[in-house]
Amino acid sequence: MADRPKPIVLVSTPWPFYSRPSIQLGALKAYLKSRFPNLQIKALHLYLKVAERIGYKLYHEISERTWPAESIYAALLFPERINEIKKFFYREAKNNAVLQKTDFDALTAEIKEVSDNMIKSIDWGKFGLAGFSICLCQLTSSLYFIRKIKKTFPNLRIVTGGSIFTGDTIYQLLETFSEIDHVVSGEGELPVAELIRYLMESDGNSKTPSIPGLVSRNGSNIIGDVSFNQIKDLTSLPSPDYDDYFDLLKTFRPDKTFFPTLCAEISRGCWWKSIRKSGKQKGCAFCNLNLQWDNYRKKDAGQVASEIDYLTKRYKTLSVAFMDNLVPLRESKEIFSGLHKLGKDLRLFAEIRANTSYEVLKLMRLAGVEDVQIGIEALSTRLLKKFNKGTTCIKNLEVMKHCEELGIADISNLILCFPGSDIMDVKETLRALDFAFPFRPLRVVNFWLGLGSPAWENRHASGLTAVVNHPNYAALFPPDVFQSITFMIQSFKMDRVYQKKLWQPVQKKVKTWEKSYAELHRGISNSPILSFRDGGDFLIIRQKRPGADPLTHRVNGIYRNIYLFCRTNRSLKRIIADFPQIGEDRIIKFLKLMGSKRLIYEENNRYLSLAIKVSPLRKEQRQ
Numbered sequence: 001m002a003d004r005p006k007p008i009v010l011v012s013t014p015w016p017f018y019s020r021p022s023i024q025l026g027a028l029k030a031y032l033k034s035r036f037p038n039l040q041i042k043a044l045h046l047y048l049k050v051a052e053r054i055g056y057k058l059y060h061e062i063s064e065r066t067w068p069a070e071s072i073y074a075a076l077l078f079p080e081r082i083n084e085i086k087k088f089f090y091r092e093a094k095n096n097a098v099l100q101k102t103d104f105d106a107l108t109a110e111i112k113e114v115s116d117n118m119i120k121s122i123d124w125g126k127f128g129l130a131g132f133s134i135c136l137c138q139l140t141s142s143l144y145f146i147r148k149i150k151k152t153f154p155n156l157r158i159v160t161g162g163s164i165f166t167g168d169t170i171y172q173l174l175e176t177f178s179e180i181d182h183v184v185s186g187e188g189e190l191p192v193a194e195l196i197r198y199l200m201e202s203d204g205n206s207k208t209p210s211i212p213g214l215v216s217r218n219g220s221n222i223i224g225d226v227s228f229n230q231i232k233d234l235t236s237l238p239s240p241d242y243d244d245y246f247d248l249l250k251t252f253r254p255d256k257t258f259f260p261t262l263c264a265e266i267s268r269g270c271w272w273k274s275i276r277k278s279g280k281q282k283g284c285a286f287c288n289l290n291l292q293w294d295n296y297r298k299k300d301a302g303q304v305a306s307e308i309d310y311l312t313k314r315y316k317t318l319s320v321a322f323m324d325n326l327v328p329l330r331e332s333k334e335i336f337s338g339l340h341k342l343g344k345d346l347r348l349f350a351e352i353r354a355n356t357s358y359e360v361l362k363l364m365r366l367a368g369v370e371d372v373q374i375g376i377e378a379l380s381t382r383l384l385k386k387f388n389k390g391t392t393c394i395k396n397l398e399v400m401k402h403c404e405e406l407g408i409a410d411i412s413n414l415i416l417c418f419p420g421s422d423i424m425d426v427k428e429t430l431r432a433l434d435f436a437f438p439f440r441p442l443r444v445v446n447f448w449l450g451l452g453s454p455a456w457e458n459r460h461a462s463g464l465t466a467v468v469n470h471p472n473y474a475a476l477f478p479p480d481v482f483q484s485i486t487f488m489i490q491s492f493k494m495d496r497v498y499q500k501k502l503w504q505p506v507q508k509k510v511k512t513w514e515k516s517y518a519e520l521h522r523g524i525s526n527s528p529i530l531s532f533r534d535g536g537d538f539l540i541i542r543q544k545r546p547g548a549d550p551l552t553h554r555v556n557g558i559y560r561n562i563y564l565f566c567r568t569n570r571s572l573k574r575i576i577a578d579f580p581q582i583g584e585d586r587i588i589k590f591l592k593l594m595g596s597k598r599l600i601y602e603e604n605n606r607y608l609s610l611a612i613k614v615s616p617l618r619k620e621q622r623q
Helices: 023-036 046-054 056-063 066-077 079-092 106-121 139-152 168-176 189-201 244-252 302-314 333-339 357-367 381-387 393-406 423-436 472-476 496-520 557-565 572-578 586-594
Strands: 008-012 041-047 127-131 158-160 182-184 214-219 220-221 262-264 319-322 349-353 369-375 413-415 443-446 464-468 489-493 530-533 538-545 547-557 601-602 604-608
Touching: 008 023, 008 046, 008 538, 023 041, 023 127, 023 189, 023 262, 023 472, 041 046, 046 056, 046 106, 046 244, 056 066, 066 079, 066 139, 079 106, 079 472, 106 139, 106 393, 106 443, 106 572, 127 139, 127 189, 139 158, 158 189, 168 182, 168 214, 168 220, 182 189, 182 333, 189 214, 262 302, 333 357, 349 357, 357 369, 357 393, 369 393, 381 393, 381 423, 393 601, 393 604, 413 496, 423 496, 443 472, 443 496, 530 557, 538 557, 547 557, 557 586, 557 601, 572 586, 572 604, 586 601
Parallel strands: 008 041, 008 127, 127 158, 158 182, 262 319, 319 349, 349 369, 413 443
Antiparallel strands: 182 214, 214 220, 464 489, 530 538, 538 547, 601 604
């Protein structure tokens, strides 16, 4: 068998973004090819075929929403529950016009047809192992494919892994779904490679040995623990292999083809979470995105540039999304300088921290970064402390301003209804929103409790009681399954009515912000809402207003210098020290005047100028 090993197949089911090849499959395939050069490996991006069949617009609307996405394959997986699941689908889709108009019965019938046809078109019996990557929105679809495949090919070994598996959930999944033979704990390269080596060196019928990072079914027993077995040095990883995705895309009609966004990774884990502070939680209180990794690892800057150069050459596309939960801050200058030196018109996306400097953001923009998601989450320093974010409101406003100036679209979140938030948090947020008005609006999301997050681990300290599976899972799964598995999204008891009422003014104000921002960016000029022109010894600041003519302000002499000095947030002490010639009283009077006009933001005796300079790097903002 070692001379002629059976091929293996890696599978990703709906509902990832259809316009991106799966980095989980691409990275794993490339690694396994490097370890086993004679092994045939097929990567099936089944979600892309489903998207092509039902239409990209409808697929996108479904993939953006966890519960409607999971409900579709739940109806196929448990047809006896279809009426209950159908009601659930429409309830969860109530605020989406596209999904509300969708015929659920026709949709599930169409998806069943395309899914079953894909299953029938593949000779699963030729494979020695099938690996399923299961992340958010992929649980019911993966279980459907696994169950259908296993029914016809009972001897095919099934291994699963992904971000939804952590701790005891791994054991529960194996105990509940007999079709699954192995579950990876953490990242998959080393455990899957060891499993393949065992299959190549044995007859495949003997009991599976204990493999670090792998929990396995051995007859009626389940062996293995949930410890990690991960690659220590990411520089040893080859570039992802996306050939199968692009080969599938080439088979589509011309009107169904598009230019995909390539997925790449600079790092794994979260360096903020890996910082240990005595007596304090690690990482953001609400986050459970890094449970599949132990500590933070990153690639070399030169390797990142080389990999992006290789991927864009091979696949002839220039859009790249970095899938890191957080790009490395210290190495960012070198990384994005290297990408800029490639001389390619890249379009990049990355997730970054709020304390990313203007200098780094400028390098990112030069390299081709057009979209970022920043760990903002709140515009209240009191609330940010409860989140354990390690930032402040003034820093958040500063990075939002810098992105606005550089033409980088900031698609960050504003979390409402966090347990323990109070009226002071709301008041701080409402005040900050008045000053955030010139910048791209944040996206409002209500807090949800993630399994394994610090808030979940310390739920009693967070004031949460009766922590259980989210009741929506009860609509998707039969009672015995619902009661057997601890799912990723959890429910809890707190005064929800109070929290919802508490944050209602913020929700209303954000809607006004969204409307005003769109209105003021309408038209040919699409100029910034709050900007300045520099006259050398004076500034002219232009302040656009909804439904009214713009205001203009002139700032002369040394006050012009102070305003420019505060483009990075500065302490009052530092401002006074750098401008001793005019005296403390005059400085404070000027700063208060600028604050009353919402041209400068003040927090705890720190000051930030809000007007932006129209940079040559800035392009027209997208609506």
